[in-house]
Amino acid sequence: MIVGGLVAAARFPARPDAVPRIRRGTVARLRGWHVDPAAVEIAEQVVAELASNAVKASGPGGESVAVRLTAGEGRVLVEVWDRSELTSPRVARPGEEDESGRGLWLVEALCEDWSWYRARSGGLVVCAQLVGAIVPPPRGPDETPVPLARRVAPTRPAYPEPVYPVRFSTDPEVLARVAERLRALDDWDFDGAADVPVAVERVG
Numbered sequence: 001m002i003v004g005g006l007v008a009a010a011r012f013p014a015r016p017d018a019v020p021r022i023r024r025g026t027v028a029r030l031r032g033w034h035v036d037p038a039a040v041e042i043a044e045q046v047v048a049e050l051a052s053n054a055v056k057a058s059g060p061g062g063e064s065v066a067v068r069l070t071a072g073e074g075r076v077l078v079e080v081w082d083r084s085e086l087t088s089p090r091v092a093r094p095g096e097e098d099e100s101g102r103g104l105w106l107v108e109a110l111c112e113d114w115s116w117y118r119a120r121s122g123g124l125v126v127c128a129q130l131v132g133a134i135v136p137p138p139r140g141p142d143e144t145p146v147p148l149a150r151r152v153a154p155t156r157p158a159y160p161e162p163v164y165p166v167r168f169s170t171d172p173e174v175l176a177r178v179a180e181r182l183r184a185l186d187d188w189d190f191d192g193a194a195d196v197p198v199a200v201e202r203v204g
Helices: 017-032 037-058 103-110 172-184
Strands: 006-013 064-070 075-082 112-118 124-131 200-202
Touching: 006 017, 017 064, 037 064, 037 075, 037 103, 037 124, 103 112, 103 124, 112 172
Parallel strands: none
Antiparallel strands: 006 064, 006 200, 064 075, 075 124, 112 124
């Protein structure tokens, strides 16, 4: 899981005609972040499959689905939420004549990893992570970098020594588990719907 980075999320109606809007919004947002174009193409396919599955899982009475994009650390994370209470998603192995059932199989083939978790507010979130670095556009010949203002650390009194020793963990597996648990606390409660996922955006 990506810790920090650029994040955008939006809610869409749980209808088949929302899937093209989700695809367009995903492409627009990732391009706006200057994500590697090859990764944008893969993310477009992945979000289309996950969104299509979410709409189907929502059923005729489903109210909405939500999409969240995260970019950072050379990766792109695509998460799609629906309010269904289905059992754990599994990759199907359809036959050559089958016309459906290839969604998660395609996601698995295109991505580094995929998983799922249940949101605190209910429903299911399916997430997929793929390689996708942010590539800043090259500066033009007339563009010169603007020097940043220098900051001086304020003078503070010395902090007291902690009562207990402080230990920091840099174990990637531990950090990934912590990030996954923090994501599970999300309520996925986004108001409104938009063609471009911009309901929530943060850096850090």
